[in-house]
Amino acid sequence: MLESLAFALAGAAVTLGGDAQRGAAIAASRSSGLCVLCHAMPGANPLQSGTLAPSLDGVGVRLTRAQLRERLLAPERFNPQTLMPSYGRSEGFERVALARRGQPLLDAQQIEDVVEWLAGLK
Ligand code: HEC
Numbered sequence: 001m002l003e004s005l006a007f008a009l010a011g012a013a014v015t016l017g018g019d020a021q022r023g024a025a026i027a028a029s030r031s032s033g034l035c036v037l038c039h040a041m042p043g044a045n046p047l048q049s050g051t052l053a054p055s056l057d058g059v060g061v062r063l064t065r066a067q068l069r070e071r072l073l074a075p076e077r078f079n080p081q082t083l084m085p086s087y088g089r090s091e092g093f094e095r096v097a098l099a100r101r102g103q104p105l106l107d108a109q110q111i112e113d114v115v116e117w118l119a120g121l122k
Pocket of ligand 1: 027033052053054055062068071078079082083084085
């Protein structure tokens, strides 16, 4: 399931094309991406950024676009106990609000936008 999703998203990446500016907004948003809840990141107030996760500063140097995408889609591959949610998964959550049931945290376009933003953090 996750494999086919990752495959579909990798295919979509070719046609969708990410927008780094939109990605930055998603990452900083407290209602969609929520990355800032755990990660410090360029452009976000450090006093309002989480300290549970490594800073995203410079992550575009350390990881390729494909690796960044995999971090978003399957973070448990790098650490089975990770706190980081799988942003492409739409099943296996419990007690999800009705309006959000069956939906991934981010859709394919949003994933590509965030990947594009991360890739530019050098
Ligand atoms: C609930 C906390 C949490 C949220 C929310 C979260 N992450 Fe993470 N993330 C982590 C943790 C913890 C790690 C470190 C890996 C681990 O779990 O060992 C991590 C690792 C990463 C890494 C790898 C960093 C590196 O230097 O290797 C990237 C990239 C990343 N996260 C991006 C994101 C993005 C983008 C978002 C939002 C779309 C996000 N994360 C949301 C907790 C979170």
